[in-house]
Amino acid sequence: MSTLVIIGTQWGDEGKGKVVHFLGKYADYVVRYQGGNNAGHTIIFEGKPFVLHLIPSGIVLPRKMCLIANGVVIDPESLYEEVELLKTKKINIKNRLFVSESAHIILPYHRYLDELREKSRIRIGTTRRGIGPAYADKVVRIGIRVCDFLDKEIFFSLLDNNLKEKDPLLKKLCAPKSIRQNIVRNYEKLKNFLKPLAVDTGILLEKAIRENKNVLFESAQGTLLDLDFGTYPYVTSSNPVAGGVCTGAGVGPTKIDEVIGIVKAYTTRVGGGPFPTELKGKTGEYLWERGLEYGATTGRPRRCGWFDSVIVRHSVRINGIERLALTKLDCLEGMDRLKICVAYKYKNKIIKEFPYSRHVQRDCKPVYIEMEGFKGNIHGMTKYSQLPLNARRYIEKLEELVNAKISIVSLGRTREETIIKDKYFPWIK
Numbered sequence: 477m478s479t480l481v482i483i484g485t486q487w488g489d490e491g492k493g494k495v496v497h498f499l500g501k502y503a504d505y506v507v508r509y510q511g512g513n514n515a516g517h518t519i520i521f522e523g524k525p526f527v528l529h530l531i532p533s534g535i536v537l538p539r540k541m542c543l544i545a546n547g548v549v550i551d552p553e554s555l556y557e558e559v560e561l562l563k564t565k566k567i568n569i570k571n572r573l574f575v576s577e578s579a580h581i582i583l584p585y586h587r588y589l590d591e592l593r594e595k596s597r598i599r600i601g602t603t604r605r606g607i608g609p610a611y612a613d614k615v616v617r618i619g620i621r622v623c624d625f626l627d628k629e630i631f632f633s634l635l636d637n638n639l640k641e642k643d644p645l646l647k648k649l650c651a652p653k654s655i656r657q658n659i660v661r662n663y664e665k666l667k668n669f670l671k672p673l674a675v676d677t678g679i680l681l682e683k684a685i686r687e688n689k690n691v692l693f694e695s696a697q698g699t700l701l702d703l704d705f706g707t708y709p710y711v712t713s714s715n716p717v718a719g720g721v722c723t724g725a726g727v728g729p730t731k732i733d734e735v736i737g738i739v740k741a742y743t744t745r746v747g748g749g750p751f752p753t754e755l756k757g758k759t760g761e762y763l764w765e766r767g768l769e770y771g772a773t774t775g776r777p778r779r780c781g782w783f784d785s786v787i788v789r790h791s792v793r794i795n796g797i798e799r800l801a802l803t804k805l806d807c808l809e810g811m812d813r814l815k816i817c818v819a820y821k822y823k824n825k826i827i828k829e830f831p832y833s834r835h836v837q838r839d840c841k842p843v844y845i846e847m848e849g850f851k852g853n854i855h856g857m858t859k860y861s862q863l864p865l866n867a868r869r870y871i872e873k874l875e876e877l878v879n880a881k882i883s884i885v886s887l888g889r890t891r892e893e894t895i896i897k898d899k900y901f902p903w904i905k
């Protein structure tokens with residue numbers, strides 16, 4: 477048996493899709509355990525970029541089983557569209573894609589409520605996909621699960637109660653009646669679509685683990701967007717951290733073998749919230765252009781900044797990470813100097829651990845060390861020893877600062893543009 481969790485160690489968009497795709501070759505099962513269609517995983521399929529929001533990216537690899545487990549919030553319309561898109565690419569999902577019958581669903585009113593909040597003073601820059609409101613309903617116990625959606629009588633009674641409760645808020649943005657009509661119109665189509673996909677994914681997983689299958693858990697977003705461990709309130713409403721696998725997929729902690737953190741060679745963030753190493757001038761623009769830093773879901777430009785070892789060290793600790801995959805190293809090529817944040821300064825005090833106070837997060841200043849940059853095209857390099865000395869020095873400094881080994885170095889979007897630095901890697905034969 478071998479189970480592997482892939483985690484984002486920053487604010488998401490670290491390049492998890494590429495690494496999942498790379499390691500997914502060795503997996504029998506690829507599982508999403510939290511988040512929803514707020515995620516956007518870019519993968520290269522037959523030479524072209526392709527974005528999946530909800531379905532695990534393993535679906536593009538033949539014969540992989542893909543599960544959307546109970547911790548995910550599922551927008552049936554969005555899932556339907558994604559499956560239709562896969563069909564146009566001749567990717568078959570039959571008997572390969574399953575969703576948990578106890579996962580909660582996102583309905584159009586969740587999207588309206590998300591939008592309403594984003595129009596108010598407490599906006600945080602969400603993806604407006606209804607993620608927060610759907611998780612909120614789950615927590616206050618008025619959520620609708622896949623199995624409830626499939627039972628017409630239960631579904632409409634829950635729907636009407638929910639619409640009644642949310643009526644005063646929804647009225648501010650639209651006519652609640654039209655929301656209901658829209659749901660009614662699509663109901664049979666979506667119910668028939670979901671029915672053959674809905675199972676107890678926990679039981680499938682238990683069997684897979686017992687049969688020594690390789691299972692890859694694919695997180696969405698990143699540790700600094702985690703509801704408990706991120707830059708609250710500028711976070712998503714789920715737990716992307718490795719511990720989220722236990723509750724989000726129904727797998728006990730003793731069944732998790734390895735956690736691999738994905739880390740970008742610099743830092744990016746979409747949406748609002750603190751970002752101590754953010755670069756607003758030319759250097760930030762350079763990273764933005766080199767890294768094509770646009771959100772895969774919303775198309776929003778990502779904010780860019782230097783590598784922040786305070787947040788990555790925090791992620792390494794929270795997730796129990798021993799090995800990291802470093803992505804987008806190629807985007808730093810050509811810069812004269814590289815800065816790495818090693819601590820924060822706040823009111824003349826040096827802070828080495830991630831601070832939870834929103835004031836400290838907002839007002840702290842990064843303390844940097846500087847290293848020489850590297851030049852020359854590193855694309856196409858397949859051995860660690862081929863990398864320029866200064867690139868290797870940068871990598872080794874990061875390892876030292878974040879207390880974890882960098883096992884994989886990614887130099888581009890395709891599978892081929894990957895260096896395996898650390899021979900120990902359980903899945904790579």
Ligand code: IMP
Pocket residue numbers: 487488489514515516600601602603604605606607608696697701710711712713746747748773
């Ligand atoms: P929500 O998840 O749509 O509620 O958005 C909450 C915060 O998480 C916002 O700052 C979003 O920009 C951010 N976010 C959500 N999903 C992703 C993602 O896949 N990558 C990066 N940021 C994300």
